[in-house]
Structure formats: C-alpha cells, structure tokens
Amino acid sequence: MTRLVLILGDQLSHEGAALRAADPSRDVIVMAEVMAEATYVRHHPQKIVLFLSAMRHFAAELRAKGYRVAYSMLDDPDNSQSIAGELLRRAEEFGAQEVLAMRPGDWRLIAELDAVPLSLTQLSDDRFFCSDAAFAAWAKGRKQLRMEWFYHEMRRKTGLLMDGDQPAGGQWNFDHDNRKPAKPDLFRPRPPRFAPDTVTQEVLRVVAARFGDHFGRITPFVWATTRDEALAALAHFMTHSLPHFGDEQDAMLQGDPTLSHSLLSPYLNIGLLNPAEVCARAEAEWRAGRAPLNAVEGFIRQILGWREFVRGIHALEGPDYTARNALGATRSLPPLYWGAKTDMACLSHAVGQTRDLAYAHHIQRLMVTGNFALLAGIDPAQVHDWYLSVYIDAIEWVEAPNAIGMSQFADGGVVGSKPYAASGAYIDRMSDYCASCRYRVKDKTGALACPFNLLYWDFLIRHRERFEGNPRMAQMYRTWDKMDGERRATTLTEAAGFLARLDRGETV
Ligand SMILES: Cc1cc2nc3c(=O)[nH]c(=O)nc-3n(C[C@H](O)[C@H](O)[C@H](O)COP(=O)(O)OP(=O)(O)OC[C@H]3O[C@@H](n4cnc5c(N)ncnc54)[C@H](O)[C@@H]3O)c2cc1C
Ligand code: SF4
Numbered sequence: 352m353t354r355l356v357l358i359l360g361d362q363l364s365h366e367g368a369a370l371r372a373a374d375p376s377r378d379v380i381v382m383a384e385v386m387a388e389a390t391y392v393r394h395h396p397q398k399i400v401l402f403l404s405a406m407r408h409f410a411a412e413l414r415a416k417g418y419r420v421a422y423s424m425l426d427d428p429d430n431s432q433s434i435a436g437e438l439l440r441r442a443e444e445f446g447a448q449e450v451l452a453m454r455p456g457d458w459r460l461i462a463e464l465d466a467v468p469l470s471l472t473q474l475s476d477d478r479f480f481c482s483d484a485a486f487a488a489w490a491k492g493r494k495q496l497r498m499e500w501f502y503h504e505m506r507r508k509t510g511l512l513m514d515g516d517q518p519a520g521g522q523w524n525f526d527h528d529n530r531k532p533a534k535p536d537l538f539r540p541r542p543p544r545f546a547p548d549t550v551t552q553e554v555l556r557v558v559a560a561r562f563g564d565h566f567g568r569i570t571p572f573v574w575a576t577t578r579d580e581a582l583a584a585l586a587h588f589m590t591h592s593l594p595h596f597g598d599e600q601d602a603m604l605q606g607d608p609t610l611s612h613s614l615l616s617p618y619l620n621i622g623l624l625n626p627a628e629v630c631a632r633a634e635a636e637w638r639a640g641r642a643p644l645n646a647v648e649g650f651i652r653q654i655l656g657w658r659e660f661v662r663g664i665h666a667l668e669g670p671d672y673t674a675r676n677a678l679g680a681t682r683s684l685p686p687l688y689w690g691a692k693t694d695m696a697c698l699s700h701a702v703g704q705t706r707d708l709a710y711a712h713h714i715q716r717l718m719v720t721g722n723f724a725l726l727a728g729i730d731p732a733q734v735h736d737w738y739l740s741v742y743i744d745a746i747e748w749v750e751a752p753n754a755i756g757m758s759q760f761a762d763g764g765v766v767g768s769k770p771y772a773a774s775g776a777y778i779d780r781m782s783d784y785c786a787s788c789r790y791r792v793k794d795k796t797g798a799l800a801c802p803f804n805l806l807y808w809d810f811l812i813r814h815r816e817r818f819e820g821n822p823r824m825a826q827m828y829r830t831w832d833k834m835d836g837e838r839r840a841t842t843l844t845e846a847a848g849f850l851a852r853l854d855r856g857e858t859v
Pocket of ligand 1: 611612613614615617619620650653654658659661711713714716717721738739742744745749750751753754757758
C-alpha cells in the first residue's frame with residue numbers, strides 16, 4: 352500500500368530520517384506550502400522566500416532522484432492551507448493510510464501531527480549531535496543545566512577538537528582571546544550573495560503579492576536556496592571569515608552588519624547544511640594551520656555547544672516554555688521594534704538591519720534588542736513573537752530558548768544563570784553606535800542620559816529580591832548601595848519618566 356512521507360520546510364536534507372526510510376518504489380513524498388505555516392507569525396518576507404524557494408528546489412532534486420513528490424503550491428486552488436489538511440488530502444488521493452514524518456521543531460506542529468487521523472509515525476530528527484533522549488539523560492539529576500558542561504561532554508563524545516582525551520590546545524574555551532571591539536575595514540570579506548534564479552524569482556513574486564505588508568524588505572534577496580549554494584557559502588566562510596571569527600564575535604559596527612559571522616544558521620536550520628560537516632570543516636581549517644584555535648573553538652562551541660544545548664532545552668522543557676514569564680514583565684512591545692523612529696542609535700541600527708536583511712548577529716539580538724526588552728520589562732511572549740517573525744533563521748526550537756531564556760530570563764534561569772542585562776557602557780565598548788547617538792552614553796542621569804544606563808539600574812532594583820543573592824550579581828548591588836542617595840533617586844525617577852514616554856508612544 353502507498354505510504355506518505357512528509358517533508359517539512361525545515362527538513363530539506365537528503366539524509367533526514369524520514370527520507371532515509373522512504374521507499375521510492377511505493378512511497379509518495381508530501382511537501383506543502385500552506386498559509387498556516389506562512390502566517391502563524393508575521394514572518395519577514397525574506398524568510399518566507401527562503402523556505403518556499405528552498406522547498407521547490409528540494410522537491411525538484413527529489414524528483415530527479417526518482418521519488419514521486421506530491422507538492423502543493425501556495426496558490427493551488429485545492430490546497431487546504433494546513434499541513435494536516437494536505438496530509439488528509441494526499442492520503443485520499445493516493446489511497447494511503449500510513450504517514451512517515453520526522454518530528455517537527457515546534458510544539459505547535461508536533462500537536463497538529465499527533466492529531467491527524469491517520470497512522471502517523473514521527474521519527475526523531477537525527478540531524479543533531481545529541482538526541483532528545485541523550486540530552487534528557489545528561490540533564491537528569493543535575494541541579495542546573497549549564498551549556499559549558501554540556502559542551503565539554505559533546506567534545507568528548509564527538510572527538511571534535513580533542514587530542515586524545517584532552518581538549519586541543521590544552522583548554523576547552525578560548526573566549527578570553529575573543530570578544531574584541533572591531534574597526535571598520537573596507538577589505539573585510541563580505542558574505543557571498545546568490546542571484547535569485549527563475550524559481551526564486553517566481554517565489555519572490557508570490558511572496559511580494561501575499562506578504563508584502565509584513566515587516567521587512569523583500570529585496571535584495573541574496574540567500575542561498577539550494578544545498579550547492581549553501582556549500583558555496585560554507586566554503587566562502589571557511590576561507591575568508593573563520594580566521595577572524597573569534598576576535599570579532601561580539602563586535603558591532605554600523606557600516607558592517609555581518610562582520611566575520613558565518614550567516615550559516617538558516618542553512619543549518621532548514622537542512623541544507625549538516626552541523627557535523629560544518630564543525631568538521633572548521634576543525635580541518637585549524638589542523639591545516641589556516642585558522643587560529645581561538646576562532647575555530649569559538650565557532651564550533653556555537654554549534655556543538657549552544658545550538659545543541661538549546662535544542663535539548665526546547666525538547667526537555669515542553670510546550671509551555673514559550674508562555675513563561677518569570678520576571679512578570681507586561682509592557683507591550685514598542686513600535687520601534689517594527690521600525691518606528693527611535694533616537695537610540697543602537698536600536699535603530701539593529702532594527703533597521705533586521706528589516707533590510709532579516710539578519711542580525713548574536714550580540715545585536717542579545718545585547719541590543721534583547722537587552723532593551725529585558726530592561727524595559729516587555730512581555731516575553733511578544734518578544735518571542737518578534738524574534739520568531741523577523742529573522743531568517745527563526746524556528747521555535749532554537750529561537751525560543753534564546754529569546755525566552757537567554758535574552759529575557761523569562762524561564763527563571765533554565766538557560767542562563769543570570770540575566771544578560773547591561774548598561775550603555777557595554778554597547779559603547781563593543782560598537783561604534785554611541786558616537787552617532789542623540790543620547791550620551793557617558794551620562795548616567797540628565798536629559799540626554801543613555802536610556803540603557805537608567806533602565807539598567809531600574810531593572811536591578813525592580814528585581815532586587817530575586818537577584819541580589821546571585822554571586823555573579825552581588826557586586827552590582829553593592830555598587831548601587833554605595834551610590835549617592837540623590838543620584839539613586841534621580842536614576843529611578845528618570846527611568847520611570849523614560850518608560851512612561853515609551854508607553855505613551857512618544858519617540859524615545
Ligand atoms: C534573542 C535571540 C534570538 C535568537 N534566535 C535565533 C533563531 O531564531 N535561530 C537561530 O538559528 N539562532 C538564533 N539565535 C542565536 C544566534 O543569534 C544565531 O544563531 C546567529 O546570530 C546566526 O547568525 P550566524 O549564522 O552568522 O552565526 P555565527 O555567529 O556565525 O555562529 C555560527 C553558528 O552557531 C550557531 N549559534 C550561534 N549562537 C547560537 C545560539 N545562541 N543558539 C543556537 N545556535 C547558535 C548558529 O547555527 C550559527 O549559524 C538567537 C539569539 C538570541 C539572543
Ligand atoms: S548612547 Fe545608549 S542608546 Fe545611544 S547608541 Fe549608545 S547605548 Fe544605544
């Protein structure tokens with residue numbers, strides 16, 4: 352009997368578990384562009400283009416390999432516009448009762464598949480170094496889950512950057528050599544740009560017509576949409592940017608939105624690249640003497656450490672994770688996140704670049720947009736929706752632990768041991784934003800004081816009970832207590848005034 356094999360838009364790997372189990376002689380591959388997936392949040396148009404174009408290319412590759420593919424275009428009149436609906440429609444069309452799928456990366460879709468009235472098997476997604484079960488076993492009985500310990504374990508398990516049972520270079524982590532500010536450099540290599548082929552051009556037309564009102568510029572669209580292009584992006588990064596990755600990892604420059612970052616996350620997340628091949632390539636660059644260890648270790652840690660860690664947290668913490676709000680934050684997400692004018696140069700640049708590229712690097716997400724939302728007490732559910740919408744690489748399993756956990760501390764400390772809260776001094780040290788800002792980063796109070804300086808203290812004082820016992824934060828409370836009483840009062844009054852202006856919708 353015919354069996355359906357479901358391939359979702361972020362499962363475009365020829366080695367995925369469902370595809371490996373598929374039998375081209377009897378199975379029908381089901382792929383579907385549906386409105387339910389294109390609209391569960393208001394995705395950035397470039398994100399929708401990436402998914403649809405990569406799906407269409409992938410379907411063509413499968414057909415060329417001899418698979419039967421039932422592909423639903425967004426504009427098909429018979430399209431039921433949901434994944435479950437398309438499975439039922441195809442089951443009837445092909446007389447199939449059985450469906451093979453790979454477990455989706457968000458709880459919403461897992462529940463949708465669970466409810467399909469067909470015999471549906473969800474295989475675990477084995478494109479990761481660490482399975483959900485292995486992560487749960489590692490986590491069991493631990494009081495706290497910390498990425499660094501998990502990462503050491505993953506290095507030992509995979510042998511990546513290991514010399515025997517010792518970490519290469521004698522230490523696990525070279526971050527003390529990283530995290531330097533960067534200077535503008537006209538010769539810094541730029542990420543590759545891929546010209547849209549006819550398939551992508553058609554998708555660009557569909558997306559412009561249907562989703563043109565979503566936040567974000569649709570063109571220029573320069574992302575890779577096939578595995579061959581993604582491999583070219585990988586090779587380009589390895590040759591040109593990896594050697595500088597560590598040094599520039601945390602820096603932010605107005606005129607250089609990507610610095611030495613890889614921009615590989617969308618390809619990893621939708622299956623065009625496999626994390627194991629990416630990490631192996633990076634290690635080979637170091638072993639061949641073409642990239643320094645601090646850069647290669649820093650890069651591999653992001654993928655083998657952070658990416659796998661947040662994957663495990665998402666599986667472990669369950670569907671209610673996205674609704675957590677440990678700090679009780681309730682403020683609405685201000686319009687500046689959707690491009691409304693702001694005088695804060697750092698936010699204006701981070702949001703502007705997000706609108707244009709559907710991309711911002713980690714420190715922009717964590718220490719600018721995330722930090723501001725944390726300090727201002729913005730509802731984490733709205734913050735989560737924003738990150739899920741605006742970035743080309745955003746899929747719930749990776750976005751939510753980063754947004755809800757790492758950046759908003761809304762999970763109460765599951766992902767991180769302390770909130771990533773910082774004053775303007777951090778942004779000034781790591782960027783060139785402050786020089787062109789209307790606010791003055793050195794001013795702690797007063798009409799032009801940097802809002803991050805005011806909100807930082809306001810945040811710490813609001814949550815004093817929770818955080819002052821945290822050894823990593825105690826020093827800040829001691830600094831506050833030693834501060835002149837008048838300055839403390841002024842800081843809190845001005846912070847309240849700033850937040851009131853934000854709430855009234857004034858330009859801040
Ligand atoms: C609030 C917030 C939201 C985020 N949302 C997403 C998201 O939706 N999708 C996503 O892939 N990443 C997300 N991240 C993590 C990180 O910011 C991006 O992976 C990274 O910026 C992607 O750009 P890049 O490929 O140039 O990364 P690089 O700096 O080149 O890093 C290399 C790779 O490491 C991985 N990586 C790095 N940091 C993380 C991390 N914290 N968690 C998981 N993987 C990591 C990515 O796969 C990335 O491609 C988020 C971070 C924050 C703080
Ligand atoms: S002064 Fe403050 S608001 Fe302005 S760019 Fe610097 S950190 Fe951002």
